[in-house]
Amino acid sequence: MANEPNKTPMADVRGRTAFVTGGANGIGLGIARALVKAGANVVIADIRDSALAEAKASLGADAQVETVLLDVTDRAGFARAADAAEARFGKIHLLIGNAGVGVMGPILDTKYDDWDWAMGVNFGGVINGLVTILPRIKAHGEGGQIVTTSSQSALIPIPFTATYTAAKAAVLGLMESIRGELAAENIGVSAFLPGPVQSNIAMSGELRPDEYKQDSGYAEREAQLEKRPNSPLWMSADEVGERVLAGIRANDLYILTHPEFAAGMRTRFDAILASMPDEPINHERAEAIGFLLGNQAFDDQLARHTSPAETAA
Numbered sequence: 001m002a003n004e005p006n007k008t009p010m011a012d013v014r015g016r017t018a019f020v021t022g023g024a025n026g027i028g029l030g031i032a033r034a035l036v037k038a039g040a041n042v043v044i045a046d047i048r049d050s051a052l053a054e055a056k057a058s059l060g061a062d063a064q065v066e067t068v069l070l071d072v073t074d075r076a077g078f079a080r081a082a083d084a085a086e087a088r089f090g091k092i093h094l095l096i097g098n099a100g101v102g103v104m105g106p107i108l109d110t111k112y113d114d115w116d117w118a119m120g121v122n123f124g125g126v127i128n129g130l131v132t133i134l135p136r137i138k139a140h141g142e143g144g145q146i147v148t149t150s151s152q153s154a155l156i157p158i159p160f161t162a163t164y165t166a167a168k169a170a171v172l173g174l175m176e177s178i179r180g181e182l183a184a185e186n187i188g189v190s191a192f193l194p195g196p197v198q199s200n201i202a203m204s205g206e207l208r209p210d211e212y213k214q215d216s217g218y219a220e221r222e223a224q225l226e227k228r229p230n231s232p233l234w235m236s237a238d239e240v241g242e243r244v245l246a247g248i249r250a251n252d253l254y255i256l257t258h259p260e261f262a263a264g265m266r267t268r269f270d271a272i273l274a275s276m277p278d279e280p281i282n283h284e285r286a287e288a289i290g291f292l293l294g295n296q297a298f299d300d301q302l303a304r305h306t307s308p309a310e311t312a313a
């Protein structure tokens with residue numbers, strides 16, 4: 001079943017419940033704040049207990065906010081956290097898969113522990129959220145929204161970010177793939193691709209479990225990264241949160257934040273198209289593999305952002 005361009009399952013989030021991973025600071029807290037202001041119930045899941053208490057106090061909306069301690073790589077823990085969310089608010093409508101770590105460094109220094117931790121949190125955590133919570137959203141039949149934090153690095157990969165970019169590109173492809181499937185269930189899907197934001201991602205090294213420290217080539221780099229201050233030019237978490245809320249209400253497939261990346265994105269897409277074999281299309285082959293040659297989700301997203309005049313032209 002094709003996507004429906006104007007279908008917006010969570011156009012009104014009042015009284016709905018959002019489960020936000022990595023929600024105790026930075027982008028996650030900005031999203032939680034925007035949702036609370038809009039009247040949603042919010043379950044903040046985070047690996048840091050002290051940060052959860054601070055986040056809840058900062059929101060000042062006890063009737064709308066619950067906190068749960070969660071390591072997104074812990075599948076049994078994810079199920080317990082989802083149970084706690086439903087025990088408090090009854091149903092989960094929005095899954096915001098935002099938890100992530102900034103594992104980056106030269107590819108020649110990258111060891112198994114670096115790959116396993118980066119992929120385990122940044123992509124595995126997303127998978128665990130989907131497997132745990134998506135069936136619960138489908139079961140209540142009230143519609144919902146899946147929003148997962150990818151990154152501009154998925155669209156403009158740069159050197160020294162292989163582990164991070166690989167996970168974020170996987171997240172983007174996952175969201176694009178399931179968008180059409182879940183439209184039939186009245187569940188929207190959004191890939192959130194932010195640029196630099198005021199957050200604590202530079203402190204990711206503090207969260208690295210001991211089991212992923214033995215075979216790592218990034219220890220020195222992570223220590224240096226912790227000393228890097230956030231630039232005042234980076235977008236605030238609260239502004240980003242409002243942009244995500246707008247994307248949820250519109251059921252946008254892509255939620256982008258920084259127009260400064262547009263030229264680089266266009267160059268990348270042009271470079272890909274320029275590499276296409278310059279030869280006639282085999283129409284018989286094209287007909288045989290037609291199901292592989294496009295995704296209705298892309299057409300629908302373009303329709304959302306194309307005026308009637310442009311369509312007519």
